[in-house]
Amino acid sequence: xxxxxxxxxxxxxxxxxxxxxxxxxxxxxxxxxxxxxxxxxxxxxxxxxxxxxxxxxxxxxxxxxxxxxxxxxxxxxxxxxxxxxxxxxxxxxxxxxxxxxxxxxxxxxxxx
Amino acid sequence: xxxxxxxxxxxxxxxxxxxxxxxxxxxxxxxxxxxxxxxxxxxxxxxxxxxxxxxxxxxxxxxxxxxxxxxxxxxxxxxxxxxxxxxxxxxxxxxxxxxxxxxxxxxxxxxxxxx
Numbered sequence: 001x002x003x004x005x006x007x008x009x010x011x012x013x014x015x016x017x018x019x020x021x022x023x024x025x026x027x028x029x030x031x032x033x034x035x036x037x038x039x040x041x042x043x044x045x046x047x048x049x050x051x052x053x054x055x056x057x058x059x060x061x062x063x064x065x066x067x068x069x070x071x072x073x074x075x076x077x078x079x080x081x082x083x084x085x086x087x088x089x090x091x092x093x094x095x096x097x098x099x100x101x102x103x104x105x106x107x108x109x110x111x112x
Numbered sequence: 113x114x115x116x117x118x119x120x121x122x123x124x125x126x127x128x129x130x131x132x133x134x135x136x137x138x139x140x141x142x143x144x145x146x147x148x149x150x151x152x153x154x155x156x157x158x159x160x161x162x163x164x165x166x167x168x169x170x171x172x173x174x175x176x177x178x179x180x181x182x183x184x185x186x187x188x189x190x191x192x193x194x195x196x197x198x199x200x201x202x203x204x205x206x207x208x209x210x211x212x213x214x215x216x217x218x219x220x221x222x223x224x225x226x227x
Contacts, residue, residue, distance in 0.1 A: 043220060059214065099161075103157070105154055
């Protein structure tokens with residue numbers, strides 16, 4: 001069975017500090033990978049997706065970047081956090097058909 | 113552009129009662145439709161999905177949903193809720209063959225089940 005693990009579970013960071021969130025998928029070869037962002041109490045918005053190693057497409061500009069260094073790993077990062085980056089970040093995977101997305105447990109970020 | 117509307121931000125029901133959560137979508141053709149559930153401080157779990165065929169789809173934990181093309185709706189139902197069904201429920205759609213398989217979510221419906 002496929003498993004998806006996100007880290008860290010939660011972070012409190014200062015404005016202007018760097019951020020790195022990670023996501024690993026096990027049990028699935030060459031998955032499509034996605035990053036979604038959820039504002040506190042709000043709906044979800046797709047940020048990035050990747051269909052293969054080294055290729056990442058940006059969907060929304062939020063002063064964030066993403067990378068896919070390995071087939072099973074997806075990284076979300078920024079060099080300078082903004083207050084507006086606070087929220088819940090969810091990684092998801094799908095097979096190559098992309099018909100159904102399966103989400104991880106999420107990483108909660110509070111920027112102060 | 114496509115959109116998803118969940119008209120009820122909050123729903124409160126008693127344990128053992130039935131539950132219906134409404135979802136309407138806007139798209140010129142039939143999209144793929146999903147219901148996800150989010151328990152407190154957790155990620156999203158897929159309850160059920162509709163691609164085509166039988167308009168009534170069964171999901172996990174005795175949830176089911178009915179697709180209506182004429183009403184552009186995909187309502188979620190459960191015959192008898194348990195306190196553990198308290199959560200936020202998201203309806204979502206994606207478009208076949210779309211770039212990035214982007215899910216468009218509704219705002220969610222927060223369900224509180226009273227003992």
